[in-house]
Each structure stands twice: as structure tokens, then as C-alpha cells.
Amino acid sequence: KQEVTQIPAALSVPEGENLVLNCSFTDSAIYNLQWFRQDPGKGLTSLLLIQSSQREQTSGRLNASLDKSSGRSTLYIAASQPGDSATYLCAVTYSGGGADGLTFGKGTHLIIQP
Amino acid sequence: GAVVSQHPSWVICKSGTSVKIECRSLDFQATTMFWYRQFPKQSLMLMATSNEGSKATYEQGVEKDKFLINHASLTLSTLTVTSAHPEDSSFYICSAGRQSNQPQHFGDGTRLSIL
Numbered sequence: 001k002q003e004v005t006q007i008p009a010a011l012s013v014p015e016g017e018n019l020v021l022n023c024s025f026t027d028s029a030i031y032n033l034q035w036f037r038q039d040p041g042k043g044l045t046s047l048l049l050i051q052s053s054q055r056e057q058t059s060g061r062l063n064a065s066l067d068k069s070s071g072r073s074t075l076y077i078a079a080s081q082p083g084d085s086a087t088y089l090c091a092v093t094y095s096g097g098g099a100d101g102l103t104f105g106k107g108t109h110l111i112i113q114p
Numbered sequence: 115g116a117v118v119s120q121h122p123s124w125v126i127c128k129s130g131t132s133v134k135i136e137c138r139s140l141d142f143q144a145t146t147m148f149w150y151r152q153f154p155k156q157s158l159m160l161m162a163t164s165n166e167g168s169k170a171t172y173e174q175g176v177e178k179d180k181f182l183i184n185h186a187s188l189t190l191s192t193l194t195v196t197s198a199h200p201e202d203s204s205f206y207i208c209s210a211g212r213q214s215n216q217p218q219h220f221g222d223g224t225r226l227s228i229l
Contacts (some may be wrong), residue, residue, distance in 0.1 A: 004157075034217055043207055043222035044158075045122070089158070099159035101148040102209070102218060 006105035021089030118219025137208035143188035144210035
């Protein structure tokens with residue numbers, strides 16, 4: 001059974017700091033990995049998608065890396081802002097045909113202090 | 115803007131009621147949609163894969179007679195929680211993707227509370 005683990009479970013930092021969220025997965029034969037943001041009581045917003053053949057993706061202040069062989073991914077958030085406060089979820093899929101759903105970690109609950 | 119619409123956002127009803135949740139892809143056709151459930155402080159867990167024109171595929175431990183899925187068109191999948199009980203109270207959310215190498219787009223979810 002594939003498992004996705006996210007560390008830390010919660011993180012609180014002052015505004016302006018750079019931070020790293022970690023994700024690991026037990027089965028390295030992934031097709032792709034996605035990072036999502038979930039606000040309280042809301043749905044998910046896709047932040048970055050990394051294909052298994054890629055090492056990193058960047059979008060604005062966000063950078064996600066992937067080390068498929070070691071089963072790890074990191075999400076780097078630069079110059080954090082209070083609006084970044086949310087739960088960040090990592091998810092993997094093992095099928096390229098769109099036939100399989102995503103396996104999620106439990107998320108990292110991030111609080112950025114003003 | 116939203117590419118996947120989910121309705122309703124909130125449902126509060128009595129035990130024994132059946133509840134239908136709709137998931138629509140707004141500007142693309144989705145032959146496959148996914149239904150997830152999230153209990154408080156837990157991760158999202160895949161419940162089932164909804165396949166247009168055929169039976170849904172359920173994950174282990176999910177009762178197919180309890181959670182009825184219908185994917186009658188390329189833009190609409192419905193999840194019906196039959197005879198809901200308090201233990202079915204949860205956050206239900208659907209997703210769909212344009213292509214396999216594109217991000218999955220999620221609806222805003224449905225918070226179901228059974229009294």
C-alpha cells in the first residue's frame with residue numbers, strides 16, 4: 001500500500017521567512033506528484049505538478065523539487081506572507097492514463113505570523 | 115475561475131436521509147472523475163473512480179451500495195450517500211483532469227453533517 005508522509009504536521013513562522021515543507025512516498029514508481037493548498041473548509045487549489053521525469057517546478061515564490069529515487073519531494077516557499085497560511089497537501093499518482101486517483105499525505109498546517 | 119463545480123457546499127440532514135452530491139466539469143469533458151472523503155485532521159482518501167458510461171470502481175472498504183455513483187455524461191458525476199448515518203458525516207470532494215499529465219482540478223467540496 002502506497003503511503004505519503006508529510007513533515008512537519010504543523011509549522012508556525014514569522015512573516016518574511018523562507019520555509020521548506022517535506023513529503024515522502026513509499027513507492028517510488030510514481031507517475032507524477034502534486035502540491036496543493038487547502039484553506040479551512042474549502043476545496044483544493046493545485047500549486048505545482050511535477051512529472052516523474054522532472055526534478056523541479058517553479059511558480060512565483062514556490063519551488064517544488066522531486067527526488068524520485070529516494071521517494072522525496074520538497075516545497076520551498078520564499079518570503080512567506082500571512083496569506084500563505086493554509087494546509088499544504090502532497091499527493092502522488094501511479095498511473096499515467098488518468099485512471100488512478102491521488103494518494104494524499106495528511107498535510108502540513110502552515111501559519112504565517114504577521 | 116473554477117473548472118470543477120461541486121454542489122451543494124453544505125448539507126445537514128437527519129439520519130436515514132439519502133443525499134446526492136453533484137460534480138461537474140465546467141469547460142472540459144471528463145471520462146473519469148474521482149470522489150474523495152476527508153475526516154477531520156485526516157488526509158483525503160480516495161473512495162471511488164467514476165467512469166463515464168460504466169460502473170464506478172470502489173476502493174477497498176468503501177461500500178458500493180452505500181455510496182452510489184452515477185457518471186451519465188462527460189461533464190457530470192453524482193455521489194449519492196444512501197440512508198446516511200452520523201458516521202457518514204465528512205467532507206466529500208471530487209476531482210477531474212483534462213489530461214493525464216495535467217493537474218487534477220478539485221471541486222470546493224461538500225460538508226455533510228448527519229444528525
